[in-house]
Amino acid sequence: MKVEAILSAKRSGVVTVLPEDTIATVARVLAEKAIGAVVVSDGRDGVAGIITERDLVRALARFGNETVTHGVAELMTRDVVTATSHDTIDDVSERMTRGKFRHVPIMEGERLVGMVSIGDIVKYRIESIEAEASAMREYIATA
Ligand code: AMP
Numbered sequence: 001m002k003v004e005a006i007l008s009a010k011r012s013g014v015v016t017v018l019p020e021d022t023i024a025t026v027a028r029v030l031a032e033k034a035i036g037a038v039v040v041s042d043g044r045d046g047v048a049g050i051i052t053e054r055d056l057v058r059a060l061a062r063f064g065n066e067t068v069t070h071g072v073a074e075l076m077t078r079d080v081v082t083a084t085s086h087d088t089i090d091d092v093s094e095r096m097t098r099g100k101f102r103h104v105p106i107m108e109g110e111r112l113v114g115m116v117s118i119g120d121i122v123k124y125r126i127e128s129i130e131a132e133a134s135a136m137r138e139y140i141a142t143a
Contacts, residue, residue, distance in 0.1 A: 001088065001089050001090075002085065002088055003086070003088070003116060006116055015029060015033050017041070018040065018072065019049070019076070020072070023069070023072065023075065024068035036102065037050060037051065037053070037102070039112060040073075046110045046111065047080055049073075051077070052103060055075050056075075081099055081101070082107045083105075085114070089121060089124060092104050092121070093118075093121050096118055104116050
């Protein structure tokens, strides 16, 4: 199954911040939106990086109370692994496992069009298994 199956079930729009924003802004956005990562926009439609709750925890361990004043550009991951909506969910899941991260921005060429998290993939898989089990029960009941 393809990534587009997950994207079409999600509310559209990806939450982004800018490289010049502070970690205080990232913390506020993550808390307000109840998410674990934000894409760092390049100021147009593209991706300059990604910053997640894990980066914030690492920064806290390193900078303590000063963390919130640091800039996003300093702490974001610049080498971002992305996917397209035509990639399979299994493939994206494998990239997450291999890279030890839980978020993958979805691109259309150079343009950011979505975000898939490990939570989205788990939710999709549970729903697929439930639908399969339900179809199987119906089949057995009517056979
Ligand atoms: P996460 O598990 O998504 O919170 O991310 C763990 C670490 O991997 C953090 O340092 C993130 O900045 C980084 N990271 C998250 N997503 C990606 C991605 N798609 N490509 C590269 N690095 C990432």
